[in-house]
Amino acid sequence: MMLNKLGKPRKITQIIHNRKISWLELFYDLTFTIIIGRLTEGLVEDFSKMTIINSIVIFGWFFWSWHETSGYFDNHGTNSALNVGIINVQIIFTAVAALFIPEGLAGHYHNLIWAMLPIEMMLIFVWYTISHFDTAHGPASKIWASVYGVALLILVIGTLIPSRFQCLVMLGVLVMNFGVVFVAQNALKREYRRTGLPYVVKDSLIERYGLMTMIALGEIIASLYAVTNHARLGELVKFILGIILTALIAAVYYQVIGELHIKLRSPVQTMAVRWLFLIEIYFVLLDGVLLQLVLTSEVLSVKVTFIMVLFVSLLLMWVIQQLTIAEDSFKSPRGIGFFTIELIIFLVTALFPSIWMMAAIDLLLFIVNFQYHQRVEKAI
Known part of the structure; x- marks a missing residue:
C-alpha cells in the first residue's frame, strides 16, 4: 500500500520524552507570520465591529488548522516522507489561503472557502491515516475524520450559496471543527484508560x-x-x-x-x-x-x-x-x-x-x- 511505502506515523503510545521542536515545525509556525501580519493590517485599516467579527472567523480557521496539524505532529510526528509531505503541503495550502484574508475581512468569503477546502481535506486524510496505523488512537481518529468529512460537505455547499450567508457557513463549520472533541470524548476516555496515558x-x-x-x-x-x-x-x-x-x-x-x-x-x-x-x-x-x-x-x-x-x-x-x-x-x-x-x-x-x-x-x-x-x- 502507498501509505506503507511513505512511512508510518508514530503511535500515540510511542511517547518521545523531552522532545525538541523540529526545524520543519518551526518553518510551519513561521508561515503564520503572514497570517498575523495580514490580519493586523486589515484591522488597522478598518477597526470596525464587522471587521473584528470577520477577523475572529478567519483567525479561527487558520489557527484551527495550525492547532490540528501541530497536535498531530506532536503525537504522531516522525521524519517519514508521509509526515514531511503533510506539513509541507499544509504550508503551501496555508500560504495560498492567506492571499484571500483581505477579502474575508471585507466580508467576501467565497475565495477563502475554496482555499480552506484543501486544508479540511488534508486533515481528514491525516486522521484517516492515524486510524489506519494506530489501533489505540483509531476509534477517536475515525470520529475526527468523520466530523471533518461532514464539515467538508457543508463547506462545499457554502460555495454555492449567496455571499451574505457565507460568513455564517464559515463560522458554523469552524464550531464543528473545534467541537469535534465533544463528540469524540467518550472514545478518548476509553483510549486513555486502556493505554494509561x-x-x-x-x-x-x-x-x-x-x-x-x-x-x-x-x-x-x-x-x-x-x-x-x-x-x-x-x-x-x-x-x-x-x-x-x-x-x-x-x-x-x-x-x-x-x-x-x-x-x-x-x-x-x-x-x-x-x-x-x-x-x-x-x-x-x-x-x-x-x-x-x-x-x-x-x-x-x-x-x-x-x-x-x-x-x-x-x-x-x-x-x-x-x-x-x-x-x-x-x-x-x-x-x-x-x-x-x-x-x-x-x-x-x-x-x-x-x-x-x-x-x-x-x-x-x-x-x-x-x-x-x-x-x-x-x-x-
Missing part, C-alpha cells in the same frame, strides 16, 4: 504556543515602524515605549506560563486549555492593532479599548495558569481583587496623553513583573 498538554506543544505568541509579539514591534516618524522626538519616544511594552508582555507570558507542566482530568479540559492559548494569541494580535491606533490617535474610546484588550490578554495568561495542575511551578495567589485594582489603574491612565499613558502602563507592567518574580523566588 495522562491527560496533558505536552511541554513541546506548550513551547509551540509560546513561539506563536512570540511571533504575534514580534508583529507588534514590526508594525510600530509603519506608524512612527523617527524624525520627531515625541514619536520616537512612543516607539521606544511600544517596544518596552511588547517586551514586558512577553516577560509576563514567560513568568506565568513558561514553566507550566500541564496535567488535566479529561479530554475536554485538555482541549479547552489549548483553545485558551489560541485566544491568548488573538488578544496579543489585537494588542498590536490597538497599539498602532493609540500611537496615531488621542481618542479616549481607542485608548480605553486598548487597555481593556491588554488587560484581557494578561488575565488570560493567569487563567491558563490557574486552570492547570502545574508540577514544580509556582501558582500565583492573585485573585479577582488584584485584577480589579489593576484594571482600574490601567483605565485611569487612559485619561493621560498617549505618550504618558504608555509610560505609565510600562511602569505598571514592570512592577507586576518584578513582584511576580519576587514571589516565584520566595516559593522556590
Whole structure:
C-alpha cells in the first residue's frame, strides 16, 4: 500500500520524552507570520465591529488548522516522507489561503472557502491515516475524520450559496471543527484508560504556543515602524515605549506560563486549555492593532479599548495558569481583587496623553513583573 511505502506515523503510545521542536515545525509556525501580519493590517485599516467579527472567523480557521496539524505532529510526528509531505503541503495550502484574508475581512468569503477546502481535506486524510496505523488512537481518529468529512460537505455547499450567508457557513463549520472533541470524548476516555496515558498538554506543544505568541509579539514591534516618524522626538519616544511594552508582555507570558507542566482530568479540559492559548494569541494580535491606533490617535474610546484588550490578554495568561495542575511551578495567589485594582489603574491612565499613558502602563507592567518574580523566588 502507498501509505506503507511513505512511512508510518508514530503511535500515540510511542511517547518521545523531552522532545525538541523540529526545524520543519518551526518553518510551519513561521508561515503564520503572514497570517498575523495580514490580519493586523486589515484591522488597522478598518477597526470596525464587522471587521473584528470577520477577523475572529478567519483567525479561527487558520489557527484551527495550525492547532490540528501541530497536535498531530506532536503525537504522531516522525521524519517519514508521509509526515514531511503533510506539513509541507499544509504550508503551501496555508500560504495560498492567506492571499484571500483581505477579502474575508471585507466580508467576501467565497475565495477563502475554496482555499480552506484543501486544508479540511488534508486533515481528514491525516486522521484517516492515524486510524489506519494506530489501533489505540483509531476509534477517536475515525470520529475526527468523520466530523471533518461532514464539515467538508457543508463547506462545499457554502460555495454555492449567496455571499451574505457565507460568513455564517464559515463560522458554523469552524464550531464543528473545534467541537469535534465533544463528540469524540467518550472514545478518548476509553483510549486513555486502556493505554494509561495522562491527560496533558505536552511541554513541546506548550513551547509551540509560546513561539506563536512570540511571533504575534514580534508583529507588534514590526508594525510600530509603519506608524512612527523617527524624525520627531515625541514619536520616537512612543516607539521606544511600544517596544518596552511588547517586551514586558512577553516577560509576563514567560513568568506565568513558561514553566507550566500541564496535567488535566479529561479530554475536554485538555482541549479547552489549548483553545485558551489560541485566544491568548488573538488578544496579543489585537494588542498590536490597538497599539498602532493609540500611537496615531488621542481618542479616549481607542485608548480605553486598548487597555481593556491588554488587560484581557494578561488575565488570560493567569487563567491558563490557574486552570492547570502545574508540577514544580509556582501558582500565583492573585485573585479577582488584584485584577480589579489593576484594571482600574490601567483605565485611569487612559485619561493621560498617549505618550504618558504608555509610560505609565510600562511602569505598571514592570512592577507586576518584578513582584511576580519576587514571589516565584520566595516559593522556590
